[in-house]
Amino acid sequence: MKVAPFHGQPDWLKHAGDLLQRRRICEALYAYTMAEEEGHPRHECAAGRWLCWMLTGNFESAWRESDTIESSSVIDPNRFWDGLPFDGKRVLLRALHGYGDAVQFIRYVPMLRRRAAKVIVQTHPELMPLLRTVNGVDETITWPDPPLWQCCWDQQIEIMELPRAFRTTLASVPNRVPYISIERTLVESSRKRLARTTKPKIGLLWASSQYDIARSMDLNLLSPLLRMSEFEFYSFQRGAERAQLECMSSSRINDTARHSPTIMDTAADLTNMDLMISVDTFAAHLAAALNRTVWLLLPHSADWRWMLVRSDSPWYPSMRLFRQPAPRDWNSVISEVIGALGRTRLADI
Numbered sequence: 649m650k651v652a653p654f655h656g657q658p659d660w661l662k663h664a665g666d667l668l669q670r671r672r673i674c675e676a677l678y679a680y681t682m683a684e685e686e687g688h689p690r691h692e693c694a695a696g697r698w699l700c701w702m703l704t705g706n707f708e709s710a711w712r713e714s715d716t717i718e719s720s721s722v723i724d725p726n727r728f729w730d731g732l733p734f735d736g737k738r739v740l741l742r743a744l745h746g747y748g749d750a751v752q753f754i755r756y757v758p759m760l761r762r763r764a765a766k767v768i769v770q771t772h773p774e775l776m777p778l779l780r781t782v783n784g785v786d787e788t789i790t791w792p793d794p795p796l797w798q799c800c801w802d803q804q805i806e807i808m809e810l811p812r813a814f815r816t817t818l819a820s821v822p823n824r825v826p827y828i829s830i831e832r833t834l835v836e837s838s839r840k841r842l843a844r845t846t847k848p849k850i851g852l853l854w855a856s857s858q859y860d861i862a863r864s865m866d867l868n869l870l871s872p873l874l875r876m877s878e879f880e881f882y883s884f885q886r887g888a889e890r891a892q893l894e895c896m897s898s899s900r901i902n903d904t905a906r907h908s909p910t911i912m913d914t915a916a917d918l919t920n921m922d923l924m925i926s927v928d929t930f931a932a933h934l935a936a937a938l939n940r941t942v943w944l945l946l947p948h949s950a951d952w953r954w955m956l957v958r959s960d961s962p963w964y965p966s967m968r969l970f971r972q973p974a975p976r977d978w979n980s981v982i983s984e985v986i987g988a989l990g991r992t993r994l995a996d997i
Contacts, residue, residue: 661688664696669949671956673700691720702952705818714812729805729813734763740801743771747930749808750775751937752963755827756810757784768801777912781829821962825939830915838916841907847880851918853926855889862947863928865978867892873986874900884914884931925985936964945981948972
């Protein structure tokens with residue numbers, strides 16, 4: 649295998665990380681193996697290979713790397729599952745990561761509930777009304793930590809451990825949507841809140857959290873899209889980036905934050921969209937989980953769950969992926985979106 653040359657003595661682990669960041673996966677896998685032979689910690693090399701395998705969609709190999717990490721003496725703070733079957737157990741499902749992670753992997757609850765005697769979901773307080781709509785959720789709780797309720801459960805697992813627990817492959821991803829439901833009365837109330845229009849409604853979200861600023865763009869980059877007068881646009885932006893609406897001096901975007909303060913309100917608004925165009929953030933997961941059409945705008949080094957190259961997602965049948973051809977090149981992404989809208993019949997949105 650041809651690997652990029654070194655200048656001086658190589659540090660295989662650092663080199664592997666650089667290759668992975670540039671998505672040179674085959675070379676990165678080789679470099680992680682060399683790093684392990686060089687004496688770098690086995691669990692760190694396995695973690696790097698895990699990410700390589702997930703990006704290529706080879707989940708089976710990724711779970712073998714997880715097994716390697718588990719067999720090491722290093723304690724994984726993200727691991728809560730004891731590795732035992734769920735059959736007949738009262739299972740505490742802990743959603744401790746981001747909102748989007750919770751929405752993506754709550755899909756496993758029906759599978760979990762078919763084995764478990766009870767499923768209790770511990771999540772962010774804002775998500776409790778949303779996640780309790782999922783089939784198989786018996787109870788939702790929030791912080792503080794679960795020792796206060798330990799008498800009420802037999803087994804726990806963090807929500808992002810579920811794909812490994814079920815040894816998910818690309819062919820077995822549980823992707824039936826919608827798996828989150830919104831009451832009809834909320835959807836009808838949302839329809840009344842939104843501006844009356846006969847045009848297709850397109851939701852917009854241009855900035856993610858500070859966790860990964862490469863996922864975000866400035867609103868002004870969407871200006872060419874906003875000139876498409878045959879659509880009605882709605883902002884789902886929250887946080888500091890919402891202030892960019894005031895700088896647009898444009899009435900082309902309806903601001904849903906003015907009248908939809910809760911996550912359930914946002915979910916109802918998303919249900920009334922014909923299309924959601926969003927960067928990689930919570931609302932994109934929520935819209936896709938509700939089986940709305942989502943066009944997801946991805947940075948060049950996108951998260952592992954979107955894998956490489958492909959324009960679709962095994963996790964969400966209604967989602968289409970638009971990727972940066974080079975780091976920070978959002979203009980090409982927006983141009984591709986505009987072209988795709990131009991080729992799409994309005995009735996198909």
